[in-house]
Amino acid sequence: MSPLSAVLAALRVYAAGVAVMLTQLLRRCRGGFVEPVFPRQPDRVAIVTGGTEGIGLATCRHLARLGMRVIIVANHEANGQEVVRKIKEETLNEKVEFLYCDLGSLRSVREFVCTFKEKKLPLHVLVNNAGVMMVPQNKTVDGFEKHFGLNYLGHFVLTNLLLDTLKASGCPGRSARVVTVSSATHYVGKLDMENLQSSGSYSPHNAYAQSKLALVLFSYHLQKLLAAQGSHVTANVVDPGVVNTNLYKHVFWGTRLFKKLFAWWFFKTVDEGAWTSVYAAVTPDLEGVGGLYLYNEKKTQSLAVTYDLELQEQLWARSCQMTGIVDVTRDVFSG
Template sequence: MSPLSAARAALRVYAAGAAVVLAQLLRRCAGLVEPVFPPQPDRVAIVTGGTDGIGYATAKYLARLGMHVIIAGNNEGKAEEVVSKIKEETLNDRVEFLYCDLASLASIRRFVETFKLKRLPLHVLINNAGVMMVPERKTQDGFEEHFGLNYLGHFLLTQLLLDTLRASGRPGRSARVVTVSSATHYVGELNMDDLQSRTCYSPHSAYAQSKLALVLFSYHLQRLLAAEGSHVTANVADPGVVDTELYRHVFWGTRLVQKVFAWLLFKTPEEGAWTSVYAAVAPQLEGVGGRYLYNERETASLKLTYSLRLQQELWAASCQMAGVLGGT
């Protein structure tokens, strides 16, 4: 990617964010009403990145609904405090932390092994963790970090947990995979010849590509699950522009807007979690997959995401990079 192309990618990302912020302002002026969801006793959920931001708010919401919540994350120093706080605020003692570094395929495999030793069912997997517009750097396995952590780590995690999800779902009570993307996927481009952004790195392009890949992955996963008659669904949740620490690497002007006007223009982490929780528990989504959800309702994703050919190409490449077997 040339410097000019990188600049254009940045402009497209910030333009997409500005459009979302404007829509959020109009929605806030019209009045926000927190959705109400039914209790979820005897259900088990895994939330990646659950010690901070949207992930923390999601984990807390699910715990309040009565779920057994397992937070998968790499912030061990914060884990004890977070788990204790969620237990205290929700009066739910079934909240725990298991270490999982999504930037390491080996760590993901160890997490899954540890989880499976608990002999628990798994009814909800929320692929939430991520990094945004970080400087160029690699995961432990040598992948560009946005692609490796945001996308490929969740791809492998989902693959390794599918057997437990399949065993946990049943007619009328499907297990659910919820993958968190963003509006930046609308300006993303998927270069199958350079998925790891090895030429002229652009953090904006790399981030948007990772979010685009997550949508393609979710749609193809849903097709495979439906074809086998599995009682597992896969959907995408778009939280909107949310006031979290993810913005520490963005353009200074955006950080200034966040600092001064976040109370008005950005969603709170709790509001940002609503769509993820909706995808995880809403009765109207029972048995429904392959949807892109924003503000607790279905909307259309980028036209490119519906390409079966591109879904299959990405899936095949991902299986090879993650070292797993997978159908097309």
């Protein structure tokens, strides 16, 4: 990628962010964000990745307040245990625990799934929330580009390995749910099937946007497979908006300064950012409904190319090849 292309990629990402911030500012001026009211879920079990900070932590706190058994997944054991203690104290819900998983390691993902399944618990909600943003060029332990490997492939494998438990836990009128967190940056993302690893000249902005675009395509294809199998599991993708979290450490210094000065007005709080994830996880309005892109708790159109069935299938097949997951697409749709 030429220096000019890298600059244009950055400008596209920041332009998408500015558009979202202006929308959020307008909403705040018109009355602000009103916290949705959700029904209690005392008999449900949820897994939330990246649940020790930011939107993930807020999601775990909300679900715990609703009475759910919440399993917080992250790659920092000490921090995880402290988060569990605080959530239990704040929500008076003792059904909160931490399990270690490094989504940048497929071995760690598989070990986590084994640990979870040994507990013999049902699984009603899986929130694929964890992620990195615009980090310097780096690879996961499996050799994948960091954004694509952690943000996307880690969740791709995690979801596939938990599908049997999700299917066994869902029932008519009470489906299990997969909620995947994407971003408005997917609107400026480009999926290069010949270069998913972002090899060559590196742009962290392109890599991040591509990973978020891949998550939308993945969620839509997953919903197609689940529906074709007649399972009581739904898959939706959510856009939290521009949220005041710690993910901005690698962005342009001017953006960090703007965030420090004006986040209180232009950015969502972490709780506001988590509401769409919680909505997708528990609202009766989405019972049995999947394949949606949700923003501010409402159905929204994602990038046009995300509805390309052939591209969805191509990405899924390639992801299976990269991770060793068995691709059931052909069997499902030919049966």
